[in-house]
Amino acid sequence: MPHDCVMSLNVESAPVITQPAPTPLRLIDDAGLAVDPSEAGGFALPSPEILLGLYRRMVVARRFDVQVTALTRQGRLATYPSALGQEACEIAAVASLGALDWLFPTYRDSIALLTRGVPPEDILASFRGEWHSGYDYYQHKIAPQATPLATQALHAVGLATASKLKGDHTVALTLLGDGATSEGDAHEAFNFAAVWQAPVVFLVQNNQFAISVPLDKQMACRTIADKAIGYGMPGYFVDGNDVAAMYAVVSAAVDTARNGGGPSLVEGLTYRMEAHTNSDDPTRYRDSSDVDAWRGRDPIERLEKYLVSVGVLTDAERADITREAEDLAAATRECMTRTAVIDPLELFEHVYATPRTALAEQRDFLANEIAEHEAAAAKTTGESA
Amino acid sequence: MPHDCVMSLNVESAPVITQPAPTPLRLIDDAGLAVDPSEAGGFALPSPEILLGLYRRMVVARRFDVQVTALTRQGRLATYPSALGQEACEIAAVASLGALDWLFPTYRDSIALLTRGVPPEDILASFRGEWHSGYDYYQHKIAPQATPLATQALHAVGLATASKLKGDHTVALTLLGDGATSEGDAHEAFNFAAVWQAPVVFLVQNNQFAISVPLDKQMACRTIADKAIGYGMPGYFVDGNDVAAMYAVVSAAVDTARNGGGPSLVEGLTYRMEAHTNSDDPTRYRDSSDVDAWRGRDPIERLEKYLVSVGVLTDAERADITREAEDLAAATRECMTRTAVIDPLELFEHVYATPRTALAEQRDFLANEIAEHEAAAAKTTGESA
Amino acid sequence: MTAHNSTTHTGTAAPATRPAAPMTMAAALNAAIRDAMVDDPSVVLFGEDVGPLGGVFRVTDGLYAEFGETRVSDSPLAESGIIGTAIGMAIYGLRPVVEMQFDAFSYPAFEQIVSHVAKMRNRTRGRIQLPIVIRIPYAGDIGGVEHHSDSSEAYWAATPGLTGVTPSNPADAYSMLREAIASDDPVIFMEPKSRYWSKAELALPVRTAPMNQAVVVREGADVTLIAYGPTVKTAIATAELASEEGLSIEVIDLRSLSPFDDETVSASVRKTSRAAVIHEAAQFGGYGAEVAARLTERNFYYLSAPILRITGFDIPYPSPKLEEYFLPTPDRILAALGTWEWS
Amino acid sequence: MTAHNSTTHTGTAAPATRPAAPMTMAAALNAAIRDAMVDDPSVVLFGEDVGPLGGVFRVTDGLYAEFGETRVSDSPLAESGIIGTAIGMAIYGLRPVVEMQFDAFSYPAFEQIVSHVAKMRNRTRGRIQLPIVIRIPYAGDIGGVEHHSDSSEAYWAATPGLTGVTPSNPADAYSMLREAIASDDPVIFMEPKSRYWSKAELALPVRTAPMNQAVVVREGADVTLIAYGPTVKTAIATAELASEEGLSIEVIDLRSLSPFDDETVSASVRKTSRAAVIHEAAQFGGYGAEVAARLTERNFYYLSAPILRITGFDIPYPSPKLEEYFLPTPDRILAALGTWEWS
Ligand SMILES: Cc1ncc(C[n+]2csc(CCOP(=O)(O)OP(=O)(O)O)c2C)c(N)n1
Ligand SMILES: Cc1ncc(C[n+]2csc(CCOP(=O)(O)OP(=O)(O)O)c2C)c(N)n1
Numbered sequence A, B: 001m002p003h004d005c006v007m008s009l010n011v012e013s014a015p016v017i018t019q020p021a022p023t024p025l026r027l028i029d030d031a032g033l034a035v036d037p038s039e040a041g042g043f044a045l046p047s048p049e050i051l052l053g054l055y056r057r058m059v060v061a062r063r064f065d066v067q068v069t070a071l072t073r074q075g076r077l078a079t080y081p082s083a084l085g086q087e088a089c090e091i092a093a094v095a096s097l098g099a100l101d102w103l104f105p106t107y108r109d110s111i112a113l114l115t116r117g118v119p120p121e122d123i124l125a126s127f128r129g130e131w132h133s134g135y136d137y138y139q140h141k142i143a144p145q146a147t148p149l150a151t152q153a154l155h156a157v158g159l160a161t162a163s164k165l166k167g168d169h170t171v172a173l174t175l176l177g178d179g180a181t182s183e184g185d186a187h188e189a190f191n192f193a194a195v196w197q198a199p200v201v202f203l204v205q206n207n208q209f210a211i212s213v214p215l216d217k218q219m220a221c222r223t224i225a226d227k228a229i230g231y232g233m234p235g236y237f238v239d240g241n242d243v244a245a246m247y248a249v250v251s252a253a254v255d256t257a258r259n260g261g262g263p264s265l266v267e268g269l270t271y272r273m274e275a276h277t278n279s280d281d282p283t284r285y286r287d288s289s290d291v292d293a294w295r296g297r298d299p300i301e302r303l304e305k306y307l308v309s310v311g312v313l314t315d316a317e318r319a320d321i322t323r324e325a326e327d328l329a330a331a332t333r334e335c336m337t338r339t340a341v342i343d344p345l346e347l348f349e350h351v352y353a354t355p356r357t358a359l360a361e362q363r364d365f366l367a368n369e370i371a372e373h374e375a376a377a378a379k380t381t382g383e384s385a
Numbered sequence C, D: 001m002t003a004h005n006s007t008t009h010t011g012t013a014a015p016a017t018r019p020a021a022p023m024t025m026a027a028a029l030n031a032a033i034r035d036a037m038v039d040d041p042s043v044v045l046f047g048e049d050v051g052p053l054g055g056v057f058r059v060t061d062g063l064y065a066e067f068g069e070t071r072v073s074d075s076p077l078a079e080s081g082i083i084g085t086a087i088g089m090a091i092y093g094l095r096p097v098v099e100m101q102f103d104a105f106s107y108p109a110f111e112q113i114v115s116h117v118a119k120m121r122n123r124t125r126g127r128i129q130l131p132i133v134i135r136i137p138y139a140g141d142i143g144g145v146e147h148h149s150d151s152s153e154a155y156w157a158a159t160p161g162l163t164g165v166t167p168s169n170p171a172d173a174y175s176m177l178r179e180a181i182a183s184d185d186p187v188i189f190m191e192p193k194s195r196y197w198s199k200a201e202l203a204l205p206v207r208t209a210p211m212n213q214a215v216v217v218r219e220g221a222d223v224t225l226i227a228y229g230p231t232v233k234t235a236i237a238t239a240e241l242a243s244e245e246g247l248s249i250e251v252i253d254l255r256s257l258s259p260f261d262d263e264t265v266s267a268s269v270r271k272t273s274r275a276a277v278i279h280e281a282a283q284f285g286g287y288g289a290e291v292a293a294r295l296t297e298r299n300f301y302y303l304s305a306p307i308l309r310i311t312g313f314d315i316p317y318p319s320p321k322l323e324e325y326f327l328p329t330p331d332r333i334l335a336a337l338g339t340w341e342w343s
């Protein structure tokens, strides 16, 4: 593009972004009451029907999370990072996306996968240690759950940019933790997205801890949403335990992205109720009184109060939701009884699309070794029989 | 530290930062007139004596820069990235630092080194290809000029933090380019500095190009100073061709850092007048009309007008400055006539503090090879004589 | 990046066979990218300064003008960002060709390359492929200042999941880059900077040996010299010198560092019974170690002498005035061969 | 990081010789850092979760409580930031000990490590030294999910300017970490995760062989097995098994990967005439290639058979349920030795 001679290209062209208010946006308060529209930042409270749907998904997701944590305590999974307490963020993220949109989750976001339709068995494949990741990415339009922090944010920006280049309307949404925003990749993702005006939404679940490190040792700004200013994109500071607000804001951000309005950063302020993973010991670094206080801000209970107050959460509905949740828990337990057939020779199969002689040799070596072991074992069995 | 149970640790404790005005702060305008104090953002115009000193350093620095560019065109240096037009930023940076403070420069900042007292010969060692870097870091308190972009910003934060941990009052200042702010390391440096409240100043010379890439393809925010908000540190958007403003703001930021006030980010809005380096061809990516327009905003001419108007730039003074500049240019040319004695065996000397047998063997190998070549050459000479 | 108004993403003219013309390696690479972009609308190009400037080595010269912002673009200055976004684009079906401006500037992208580019296909049981080409101008001998002459091939070769190739001449540059772009595997495409201006007569689109094969570029009977990228020329010069002294040297251009073409190289070594590998990178832990180790494992009883490595010293790449002492030269190679017991 | 009010930076009690007690490698490492901090006020410790939590492996347990925020601190979550700031601290005279939480999470810091930590001393003609210790828990066999079991030693070993060591037992862990912290060179200190809970009776401060030396941990006559870190135990188990079959195996614990102790290892190889190197990392381009190549170069005419590499396969580290197929086992090692011609 030709440059007119101006003092700075950006001062004239870049948008003025206002710093978000220091109180998180909420549409339903702790007590389950709808906040006054004048304080709702221009966002409308979703309809009771939508909220009831979100409620159902949150209850089901929590049941899954609790079930998987229990299985992990029994030693049946290698690890499981729980999202208990973060259901409002996770479910709002998924509910805001269309079928063709893509989700870029982390290790913590199993319930987002569940909500988007990934079968429990496929979610748990990696946590059971069967394979590094185990679902159908293109069917669900979900990237593999990322472990190296913030790296997936760049993948989301790339996919969104590709969608834009192709003239499609696919939006990408990526989930990030508060800690992950400190990584260089988070910065590069925010900046590439803003410069390329990629249709992407960054949803930071600020659960206030990165393993043991609390937010104030992670960053010195007021809110994570403040960071958006430095990229020239809108930032939203939202009560991450209010699914109504999360859904309203994330949906709007997705719409903006889809309509060519570029990226947004949404911070959901929440709290990690469980340990980081089963191998973590949170008593070493935080007071249980904090956890207790946050228990009082539970995203499900809050919505429940509201739904009861507006009369859509009937006993029948409740029973039906409980049934769905229990069925899922049962299915989850049941899938653990099926031992996945793992073929060690598959180790060599997917490393490259182009076959390699050396890998074929190694595959044969392992096949031979296994056959010999089996033969030896059979012989021992035969002898002892 | 114990955490009171609050919604978010940071919302309550972190400072509110206001977004800088979209016009760069200046104390002397393009025409060489002092701006009205009401528009000076609370910064006082430095005294005529200070400004005269800065003027002298700028003139001398430019003479050096022009001389080295000429030598490079003659093919006598491997490369030289010129800072022509950026003297106000470079000189203000150095003038704001105390003797014990540290400077972390880039490849572009040779004139900052010069201004801080590094002999031309030592600056040019690396550009002549003699060694990767060639001055006395601890004497001048200047880190090696960094090539991998933004990496040095983290070194500055580390040094500043060490100073703080030791209870010293050393401040670190690092120079960065606009392009370099896109690197993950810039982000990590800003964030570490803010969280650790390190006594460091980030001075971004926004010369609006990263080689060929213009600012609006580098970032989508209005000003680089805006980025400070996301870290919870003050950001200043300053006319980088106004040495009075640059000096006032950077000095204040250094004082803040020294007095325990933590880091600041200062953006100097300027322009790269020359090619990126001698091997670059800027006609491929920018209009000469832009360059011409910026020639009219020359930092030296502007200050000159002001100094003349207030009567401190006398003819005698001018002559003296010219003499200093010409002496330096002569000394620079002269140092190029001295061929540095480069001992190839030194290649093995500094890699490790702890001696290594394998490296000693390689050193002996090379020594032997050189000796044999010399013997062969002597033989040839002897034969042909 | 701006979206195109139209849905066509192809360039202006389809590549046909063109008359032979002298061409530098840089021009051959440029033609390869251009032809690939014309043939396949999913090929996109981005990186630092690859747009209007045409790259600091002019390898992408003219492509921005021809294909426009939709398919060729300058990215913000962040290498991890370049690789990370390329991954996302590849997931969506594009075939990104990206540039790391100089070898040492690929290091900020190390995590994205090693933890994602290399592992994505395996992680997803083959469901997600990443047909990405990462072009890296590498190695020295150009009088570059620090960080501009690294040979980083050992890092990539040690990483399962990556394919690493390096052409030594313009014909291979064209052919191998076309093949790399067409590959469904991610390819680290290492371009020897010192050979960018080397010339050859080429009739495009030229097709040389498949990119995963080594090639015997000069036959010989007594010694096998194994070289790649910038050192192929050195090896050939050595062979010429040696032939004057009656020593017959076979020169192999590896071309592919990962995979390694065991068949071609072992056959040569079995024939000559003596081999040396030549590279610019430091010796310790360098790529030559793999070459020597695997050839010895597979051909031990054919060898008359240990496989030698004639390489850079175990030090950081030196400054311009000292690089002549660092780089392997024909003299140094011949002297090394002279240390063998020749019974 | 908060500045201390006082100017003293030492801990509460000076280390003296303590009675022998059983101790895990994790505890030995912890004691080494503690003792170094007590002895030298310039030693500081930081990284992700190394503070109140004591590190995810508890290697820094109790140090935050003992030394306080001035000397032990949790950093923001950014590995390049950790290494980059450590460099600045070292320039100012501190001796930072930093942790990369898991091997694969050192990759974001690759540029800082390779372009600065490794090169600073050389770049500045020895004027700036960087006495930094980068602790990296590495390797597998712990049932870790993806990215938690990488063996990244080949990357560091291929980088001139770095020193790379790895203990295989608690005594070495203590002694070598003390030496690494005292070294004026930057040291990549690789801690084999699977050995963290291995125990030994130690009377601290224990001093073993200098960290740049390999050690013959079991003498033998027929074969030399060269191992390091997690595979030393495997090699010893193999030697025990083999001795039942009448094969006498000498086991060497390399301890130092860079530099390589040519003297000790070559002496053993010359004695046995047969050697194999064992590591978890993939074989292609792995550290074993350097071991095999240099031993062959230096001892060719002493060898009865090619040096073997018994290593992980050339694939990304597998998921927990498959790692048993990947890791070298005594059986696999013995089978490999059986492929040699034993004339
Ligand atoms: C690059 C990288 N460094 C370190 C880790 C180890 N690690 C895993 S989770 C975690 C904390 C992440 O915190 P946050 O981003 O807030 O996400 P949360 O776990 O709270 O959801 C760390 C340090 C990692 N996975 N990747
Ligand atoms: C990590 C890294 N990537 C790429 C480069 C190559 N490079 C050198 S200078 C430059 C542009 C830098 O622009 P900016 O930061 O604005 O500084 P300026 O040159 O304008 O002073 C680039 C891309 C580098 N030195 N380091």
Ligand SMILES: [Mg+2]
Pocket: A177, A178, A179, A205, A206, A207, A208, A209, A210, A211, A272
């Ligand atoms: Mg968190």
Ligand SMILES: [Mg+2]
Pocket: B177, B178, B179, B205, B206, B207, B208, B209, B210, B211
């Ligand atoms: Mg610039």
